[in-house]
Amino acid sequence: MNEVYKQPTANGPQATADPLARIRGMIQSCIQCGTCTGSCPNAFAMDLTPRHLWRLVLMQQKDDIFQSRTFVLCSACYYCTLRCPRGLPLTEAMGGLKQIAAKEDLPLYKHSIRFYKSFMESIRRHGRVRETEFMTLYFGAMKNPLLPFRFAPLGMKLMGKGKVGVQIPSKNDPNSLDAVFRKAEELEGKDEG
Numbered sequence: 001m002n003e004v005y006k007q008p009t010a011n012g013p014q015a016t017a018d019p020l021a022r023i024r025g026m027i028q029s030c031i032q033c034g035t036c037t038g039s040c041p042n043a044f045a046m047d048l049t050p051r052h053l054w055r056l057v058l059m060q061q062k063d064d065i066f067q068s069r070t071f072v073l074c075s076a077c078y079y080c081t082l083r084c085p086r087g088l089p090l091t092e093a094m095g096g097l098k099q100i101a102a103k104e105d106l107p108l109y110k111h112s113i114r115f116y117k118s119f120m121e122s123i124r125r126h127g128r129v130r131e132t133e134f135m136t137l138y139f140g141a142m143k144n145p146l147l148p149f150r151f152a153p154l155g156m157k158l159m160g161k162g163k164v165g166v167q168i169p170s171k172n173d174p175n176s177l178d179a180v181f182r183k184a185e186e187l188e189g190k191d192e193g
């Protein structure tokens, strides 16, 4: 039977000083069996396998962890979480690494973080992503005037196939998820405190 993960206390001095401590707590009973790697549909594209990444977390190798793109490529499919024989919350742990990278604004992840934030901002405003607005927000966040040209051929192709349209954002979108996002931010703030 899978072990149940228990949230470690956040009151210890180490938990507040080391941002990886919470994630180490999540995966501390990893037995390095490699089931997570064998289950991950994105492992082929990762520079470190998920099993290797968890080993580095346990060994407190922060530099190596944050030179890897493995956690950025996690698409939160939950396969590894479902199959881990120790019942570890691996998808949540991957998300925790993404949060640290975003909070510390690490240059290696700048593109991914801006892309993700722009995507979520569009969802927050409309309850679904509006592709043209999402990409406009992303280009603005990246502050690189040449970036839109890189995406132009793909955008034209998608527009030609009717996959992407031009939407005019309305300020009072009835599908806005603003209240849900604000509540989530409030809860996250409580967790961190």
Ligand code: SF4
Pocket (backbone or CB within 6 Å): 027, 029, 030, 031, 032, 033, 034, 035, 036, 037, 050, 051, 054, 083, 084, 085, 086, 087, 088, 090
């Ligand atoms: S499946 Fe679970 S126990 Fe096995 S290597 Fe991955 S995290 Fe560790």
Ligand code: SF4
Pocket (backbone or CB within 6 Å): 036, 039, 040, 041, 042, 043, 050, 073, 074, 075, 076, 077, 078, 079, 080, 081, 090, 091, 094
């Ligand atoms: S949740 Fe992430 S790490 Fe786990 S199997 Fe899916 S993509 Fe891979």
